[in-house]
Amino acid sequence: xxxxxxxxxxxxxxxxxxxxxxxxxxxxxxxxxxxxxxxxxxxxxxxxxxxxxxxxxxxxxxxxxxxxxxxxxxxxxxxxxxxxxxxxxxxxxxxxxxxxxx
Amino acid sequence: xxxxxxxxxxxxxxxxxxxxxxxxxxxxxxxxxxxxxxxxxxxxxxxxxxxxxxxxxxxxxxxxxxxxxxxxxxxxxxxxxxxxxxxxxxxxxxxxxxxxxxxxxxxxxxxxxxxxxxxxxxxxxxxxxxxxxxxxxxxxxxxxxxxxxxxxxxxxxxxxxxxxxxxxxxxxxxxxxxxxxxxxxxxxxxxxxxxxxxxxxxxxxxxxxxxxxxxxxxxxxxxxxxxxxxxxxxxxxxxxxxxxxxxxxxxxxxxxxxxxxxxxxxxxxxxxxxxxxxxxxxxxxxxxxxxxxxxxxxxxxxxxxxxxxxxxxx
Numbered sequence: 001x002x003x004x005x006x007x008x009x010x011x012x013x014x015x016x017x018x019x020x021x022x023x024x025x026x027x028x029x030x031x032x033x034x035x036x037x038x039x040x041x042x043x044x045x046x047x048x049x050x051x052x053x054x055x056x057x058x059x060x061x062x063x064x065x066x067x068x069x070x071x072x073x074x075x076x077x078x079x080x081x082x083x084x085x086x087x088x089x090x091x092x093x094x095x096x097x098x099x100x101x102x
Numbered sequence: 103x104x105x106x107x108x109x110x111x112x113x114x115x116x117x118x119x120x121x122x123x124x125x126x127x128x129x130x131x132x133x134x135x136x137x138x139x140x141x142x143x144x145x146x147x148x149x150x151x152x153x154x155x156x157x158x159x160x161x162x163x164x165x166x167x168x169x170x171x172x173x174x175x176x177x178x179x180x181x182x183x184x185x186x187x188x189x190x191x192x193x194x195x196x197x198x199x200x201x202x203x204x205x206x207x208x209x210x211x212x213x214x215x216x217x218x219x220x221x222x223x224x225x226x227x228x229x230x231x232x233x234x235x236x237x238x239x240x241x242x243x244x245x246x247x248x249x250x251x252x253x254x255x256x257x258x259x260x261x262x263x264x265x266x267x268x269x270x271x272x273x274x275x276x277x278x279x280x281x282x283x284x285x286x287x288x289x290x291x292x293x294x295x296x297x298x299x300x301x302x303x304x305x306x307x308x309x310x311x312x313x314x315x316x317x318x319x320x321x322x323x324x325x326x327x328x329x330x331x332x333x334x335x336x337x338x339x340x341x342x343x344x345x346x347x348x349x350x351x352x353x354x355x356x357x358x359x360x361x362x363x364x365x366x367x368x369x370x371x372x373x374x375x376x377x378x379x380x381x382x383x384x385x386x387x388x389x390x391x392x393x394x395x396x397x398x399x400x401x402x403x404x405x406x407x408x409x410x411x412x413x414x415x416x
Contacts, residue, residue: 007274008250008274008275008276009273009274009275009276009289009292010275010276010278011275011276011277011278011287011288011289011307012278012287012288012289012290013278013280013281013285013286013287014285014286014287014288015280015285015373015374016374017374027233028233028288028304028306030232030233059285059286060284062286062306063284063285063286063308066235066306066308067137070135070136070137071135071137071138074131074135074148075128075131075132075135076128085138089137089138097318097320
């Protein structure tokens with residue numbers, strides 16, 4: 001046990017080269033299939049591919065999906081509200097970055 | 103341990119109604135939610151607010167807490183009264199994931215780690231452990247070079263009787279060079295242990311880059327404001343520029359203007375397609391604090407008349 005604790009663990013960056021299948025995405029987010037489908041139907045996630053079986057989610061989807069889950073759970077808002085909050089947060093981040101760029 | 107004034111944390115009076123407490127909680131939760139808030143201590147505040155609400159929203163826990171009376175002040179060294187009956191509180195209504203409350207909370211209400219939403223293991227049942235998620239704040243330099251960080255996690259684990267208990271786990275994690283804001287690092291098999299011999303879950307670390315005094319980041323590109331003199335901008339010059347990888351020499355072309363962006367290719371965050379560093383020129387005006395300097399400015403005005411406002415039609 002202590003060996004496990006002391007050794008250095010290498011992490012894998014989930015960058016733009018990594019994509020997730022439907023099952024992998026459910027597992028990575030710790031959510032049920034219906035919840036993931038609802039997120040895609042809401043337009044919150046935009047996987048490549050037409051059917052759930054063919055869906056490929058870019059790794060950046062993970063951040064969006066996890067944030068949406070946390071917002072729903074912690075702020076008692078529904079999926080549409082979480083999607084709106086996410087979009088506004090991203091817009092805010094872009095505007096702030098642009099503001100600092102000048 | 104420190105006494106926590108839950109009323110103060112929630113910003114309500116001791117006789118606040120349940121509705122008032124709920125309203126205060128919702129408002130504070132929106133303000134300090136780590137995904138939304140810009141406050142530097144959002145995560146800690148959010149936890150504190152949730153802990154306070156967990157007590158104040160529940161009439162039983164609130165009454166027990168109120169029994170402590172007004173003798174205690176926030177931050178005071180606290181020990182529960184000898185006749186205090188720890189435990190017996192219902193944690194079934196817990197919302198959210200594995201939140202971990204303070205020692206103060208656990209001393210009062212028992213170490214019932216909030217696993218209300220976790221699926222309970224069944225006999226002869228084999229299940230993969232749950233994933234764990236954590237946020238990791240790192241500096242821009244660490245993102246550029248990569249780093250090894252020691253992180254402490256509260257991991258729920260079944261004890262000998264099969265009950266879930268919280269164990270503190272310390273991990274040394276190597277952060278690869280080139281991570282950017284919001285990116286996830288996956289540590290396979292470092293999440294919660296599996297049940298009935300199932301494999302452990304994964305640990306996902308979400309990267310949060312700390313603000314840097316000089317550089318700002320956009321994707322993998324790094325931006326720097328570079329002060330230059332009017333003559334460097336007008337005549338061109340080679341100047342030293344800080345980058346995340348160390349100081350480099352950069353040529354400023356003659357006739358540069360304030361706000362102009364110069365690119366140092368490949369000097370941003372590393373990665374499959376490495377970022378660039380953009381240097382934004384800022385022409386500084388030399389102070390005219392003696393007669394000789396003033397004369398120089400007057401001569402410039404005479405000998406090189408220039409209207410920077412011509413585009414404004416004035």
